[in-house]
Amino acid sequence: MNEKLKETIDARVDELVALTVDLIRFPTVNPPGEAYRPCAEYIASRLKKRGFAVELIRAEGTPGDTDRYPRTNVVARFEGASPGKTVHFNSHIDVVEAGNGWTVDPFAGVIKDGRIYGRGACDMKGGLAASIIAAKAFIDTYRDFPGAIEISGTVDEESGGFGGVAYLAGKGYFSKPRVDHVIIPEPLNKDRICLGHRGVWWAEIETKGEIAHGSMPFLGDCAVRHMGAVLQAFEDELFPALDKKQTRMPVVPEGARRSTMNINSIHGGQTDDFRPGLPSPNVPDRCQLTIDRRFLLEEKIEDVKGEVTSILDRLKRDRPKFDYDIRDIMEVQPNMTERDAPVVTAVAKGIREIFDREPEYVISPGTYDQKHVARIGHLFDCIAYGPGILDLAHRPDEWVGITDMVESAKVMAIGLDILLRGDNG
Numbered sequence: 083m084n085e086k087l088k089e090t091i092d093a094r095v096d097e098l099v100a101l102t103v104d105l106i107r108f109p110t111v112n113p114p115g116e117a118y119r120p121c122a123e124y125i126a127s128r129l130k131k132r133g134f135a136v137e138l139i140r141a142e143g144t145p146g147d148t149d150r151y152p153r154t155n156v157v158a159r160f161e162g163a164s165p166g167k168t169v170h171f172n173s174h175i176d177v178v179e180a181g182n183g184w185t186v187d188p189f190a191g192v193i194k195d196g197r198i199y200g201r202g203a204c205d206m207k208g209g210l211a212a213s214i215i216a217a218k219a220f221i222d223t224y225r226d227f228p229g230a231i232e233i234s235g236t237v238d239e240e241s242g243g244f245g246g247v248a249y250l251a252g253k254g255y256f257s258k259p260r261v262d263h264v265i266i267p268e269p270l271n272k273d274r275i276c277l278g279h280r281g282v283w284w285a286e287i288e289t290k291g292e293i294a295h296g297s298m299p300f301l302g303d304c305a306v307r308h309m310g311a312v313l314q315a316f317e318d319e320l321f322p323a324l325d326k327k328q329t330r331m332p333v334v335p336e337g338a339r340r341s342t343m344n345i346n347s348i349h350g351g352q353t354d355d356f357r358p359g360l361p362s363p364n365v366p367d368r369c370q371l372t373i374d375r376r377f378l379l380e381e382k383i384e385d386v387k388g389e390v391t392s393i394l395d396r397l398k399r400d401r402p403k404f405d406y407d408i409r410d411i412m413e414v415q416p417n418m419t420e421r422d423a424p425v426v427t428a429v430a431k432g433i434r435e436i437f438d439r440e441p442e443y444v445i446s447p448g449t450y451d452q453k454h455v456a457r458i459g460h461l462f463d464c465i466a467y468g469p470g471i472l473d474l475a476h477r478p479d480e481w482v483g484i485t486d487m488v489e490s491a492k493v494m495a496i497g498l499d500i501l502l503r504g505d506n507g
Contacts, residue, residue, distance in 0.1 A: 084435065084496055090219040091491050098215045098487055099198065101128070103191030105175070105207040106200035112176035112240045115151035121175050122156040125210075125235045132218055134158035134233070141249035146238065153245030157234045157255060160221060162502065166229025167262040169425075169501050171217065171494070172451060173210035173468075174239030174246060177202035183478035197481040205475035208482030209267025209468030209490070210235060216494035220502075223495075229502040232261065239451050242412060247451040248458060256459030263425040263463050263501050264455050265494065269470025269482070270444060272490045273437050275429055276466035278417035279446040279453065280333060281377040283386055283410070284346075286370055287312065287394070290405045293367040302365030303403050306350040309369040311401055313345070315393045323389070329378035331418060331445045334472075338447035341381065346372040372411070376447065379416040414453045418445060424501060425463045432496035436489050446472075467493070 091098075108121035119138075126136040141153040180188035180201045188201040198208065217231050234255075236246030247256065254260060270276040289309045294302025324341040333339045351366030377386045390408070397404045419426060421443060433441040446466065455464045469490035470482045 084499065087219060087223045087495050087499065088492050090223050091215060091488060091495060094215050094219065095484070095488055098211055098491065099193065099484060101214065102198050102203065102208050102211040102482070102487065103193065105211060106191040106198070106203055107189055108175070109189045110176050110202070111179050112238060113146065115146050115153065115176070115237065118175065118237050119152055119154040122154045122235055125175075126156045126158065129158040129214070129233060132160075132221070134160045139250065139253075141237070141245040144238070144245035144249055146241070147245055153237050153249070155234065155236045155246055155250060157232065157250065160217070160231045162229045162231075163226040164228040166227075166502060168230040168232060168260065169263045169265065169498055170232040170234065170256070170261045171213035172234045172236060172247060172264060172266050173206050173213060174237065174243070174451065175207070175210070175235045176237050176240050177205070177207075178240050178476050181478060185479055188480075196484050198484065199479055199481045201480055203482040204269045204470035204480050206268055206468060206470065208470055208487050209269060212469055212487045212491040213265070213267050213494055216491040216498065219491070220495045220498045224499070224503060227502050231498065231502075236451070243451045243454055248454040251454045251458035256455045256461055258461065261461060263428075264452075264461060264465075265425060265429065265497065266450060266452060266464070266466045267468025267490070267494070268446070268450055268466040269468055269472050269475060270446065270466055271442075271471060272469050272486050272493070273433055273439065274442045274444050274467070275426060275433070276444050276446050277332075277419045277421070277426065279449045280331070280338065281381070281383065281386075281416040282412065282414045282449050283375040283377065283383065284372065284412045285375070285387075285390070286372050286409045286411060287390075288371075288407045288409075289369045290407070291365065291367045291369070291403075294365040296363040296365060299365050302367070305366050305369040308401070308404050308406075309348065309350065309371055311397055311404070312371065312394065315397065316343075319393060320389060327378060327381070329380055331379050331416070332443055333445040333447055335447070338376070341378055342376045344374040346374050348372075377416065379418060383413055383415065414449050414457065417452055417456050419462060419465055423463050425465050425497070428497040428500035429465065429467050429493060431500060432493035435496055436492050
């Protein structure tokens with residue numbers, strides 16, 4: 083019956099394209115969280131017409147949630163003819179800012195040469211549309227299937243997922259007995275299964291100084307110079323050490339199979355608008371540095387933090403007047419679903435059937451919402467699989483291939499068949 087399933091998807095290519103274009107046209111830019119509610123309402127309306135029970139859930143009190151920018155998520159559920167397992171497709175609806183360098187309108191959903199262009203086309207509105215078409219095709223093909231299918235459109239993944247999957251997971255939406263298997267259609271390429279991601283530790287380091295007149299810096303203590311010592315120590319000691327750490331995790335691209343740390347931002351002194359068009363005339367008494375440390379399955383979080391704090395503590399001992407504070411922003415453990423997990427084997431069979439080759443099993447260099455499914459929902463049968471090329475995400479002229487979406491929808495539908503109806507050959 084998989085041939086019938088594939089034929090049903092082939093007959094809905096126009097619907098798939100139109101749905102993707104419609105989703106792109108909602109400028110769900112994060113920050114600040116534009117157009118979340120209308121986009122969620124659109125998804126809810128589409129799925130309600132097909133018989134899904136839908137909920138719009140605002141994550142009140144989460145970062146960024148305001149009456150102007152409500153963190154509105156949509157969760158839809160279709161009950162089968164009899165009890166069974168539940169498969170949940172989760173996609174984030176937020177996108178990063180368009181930025182410069184586009185040759186097309188980033189929110190028009192331009193169709194050209196077999197591709198759909200637009201911010202979020204690849205990451206990940208094309209994947210969301212493919213999962214909806216896959217689910218609808220499966221429901222139409224197997225009307226008496228057991229179990230249930232859920233589809234969610236969630237917010238704020240690009241800023242940590244706290245108003246989206248993290249909030250819903252805390253409410254039980256990503257835990258058994260409600261859900262058994264989760265597929266997140268992130269753009270990791272149509273013949274790859276993403277088993278998880280590296281760990282992450284975000285932190286803010288602040289060096290302290292003493293304010294004084296800029297013409298007499300010897301009367302103060304420059305916090306920016308202290309931060310310069312921190313950066314130099316990182317360059318001399320920490321970065322070379324991280325570069326030597328390798329992992330057994332199949333992280334892509336190759337460079338991400340090592341430990342990494344990015345300096346996200348640095349701010350020192352008073353703001354640039356201390357006087358219109360002029361800098362502050364003061365010695366800066368504080369400087370903040372934000373770090374983004376990505377770590378491996380073989381590393382412990384306490385050791386990751388210790389590598390940084392040991393440098394800071396040594397500077398405090400050896401450098402006159404040096405003092406610092408450090409604040410954790412977020413920490414997430416590395417995550418890797420086993421290759422023999424049910425959702426992995428089901429999607430792998432779909433890839434074999436559609437592409438006639440073995441899937442590639444990979445780990446994402448950055449985290450995505452699987453972290454909350456595991457950390458809060460305690461559900462570990464979760465993968466990322468979807469159309470699109472990860473390298474295109476967040477870039478100008480982002481696009482998703484129409485054929486890639488169609489083929490990925492077929493893989494998802496076959497995976498649904500295996501997970502809900504069993505392996506029918």
